[in-house]
Amino acid sequence: MKILYNYPLSKYNTIHLGGNAKKIMFPENINDIQSILKSNKKNLIIIGNGSNIAFKDNNYNGCVIILKYFNRNKIIIENNSVIVGAGVTCSKLAKFLFKNKVNGFEFLHGIPGTIGGSMFMNAGAFKNEIWDKIDEFKMINKFGNIRLYKRNQIKISYRKTFAPVNSYFVEARFKLRLTNNFDKNLLSLYAHQRQTTQPVNQWSSGCIFKNPSSHMSASNLIEKAGLKSFKIGGIYISKKHSNYFINDGTGKCSELIALIDLVKRKIKKECGINLEKEIRIIG
C-alpha cells in the first residue's frame, strides 16, 4: 500500500487546495483498510477522488485515507445487478455498463468521483441520483467490521446521505434494468452537454452550492447577482457556469471560503435565500 508523509493535499482534490498532511494512505483492499483502522484511531479523514472537497491551507496533523485505489477494478455483473468497489470511478462504471449495453448509468459519466464518494454525496445529474440505482451496500466501521445493508436501511436526500457515523462505504450492488431498446446515443449526449455547459477541464470541485429547489438553480442566482467572473485572490467564479469556482493555480482555501461567504451574503441580501454549501471544506 502506498503511504506518503508530509505531502501536499493539494494533489488530492480537483480544486488543488490544501496544506501538507502528516500521513496519506492509499488502501487497495479490505485488509489494507482494516489494518489502517486498527492502528490509526484519531484524526482520520477519508476521501475518494477529492472532487467535492477542498482542504484547508494549514498543515493537517493526522492521517488522510484516500480510497481512489480501493477495489478500483471491482465491477462484477451478477444476476441483473452489478457489484462495484468503492474506488471505482463513476465514469468507469458508466462506460463499462454502456459497453455491456445497459442503459441507466450514463448520468454518472463525467462525474469525476469514486462510487464511495458519490454514495456519500448522493451524486446525481440529468435528473438521476446514484441512490436510485442501489439495492444494497457494504460499510466498514471504525473497528474494521464490515456490514451489509439494504437500500431501505439508509436515509437519503438531495446531495446528502445520513450514513452511520465513523463508517465508510466499501461496496455497492446496483440493480440493472435490461432492455431490448438500448439507446447508444445517451453517453455522448450527456458528455456533450457537460462539455458545453461546465468548465470541466479547469481546477474546480463541481458545484459549490446546492440548488435551493428543483426549479431554482444556484448558478442562476449567482449570475443574476452580477457575480460571474468575480475573483478573490486566485479563486474566481466561472464564466461558463456560475456555481463552479475555479482555482487559477495560485488560489488558497482561505480565498475560496471568502468567496463562498461573499456570495452567500449577497444572495441572502438580494433574494432572501440561504444558499447551502455542497462542497465540503475539511482539514
Ligand SMILES: Cc1cc2nc3c(=O)[nH]c(=O)nc-3n(C[C@H](O)[C@H](O)[C@H](O)COP(=O)(O)OP(=O)(O)OC[C@H]3O[C@@H](n4cnc5c(N)ncnc54)[C@H](O)[C@@H]3O)c2cc1C
Ligand atoms: C468537473 C466536475 C463535475 C462534477 N459534476 C457533478 C455532477 O454532475 N453531479 C454531482 O453530484 N457531483 C458532481 N461533481 C462533484 C463530485 O464529483 C461528486 O460529489 C462526487 O460524487 C464526489 O466523489 P469523490 O470520490 O470525489 O468524493 P470526495 O470529494 O473525495 O469526498 C466527498 C465526501 O465524501 C466522503 N467520502 C468519500 N468516500 C467515502 C466513502 N467511501 N465512504 C464514506 N464517505 C466517503 C468524504 O469524506 C467527503 O466528505 C463534480 C465535480 C467536478 C470537479
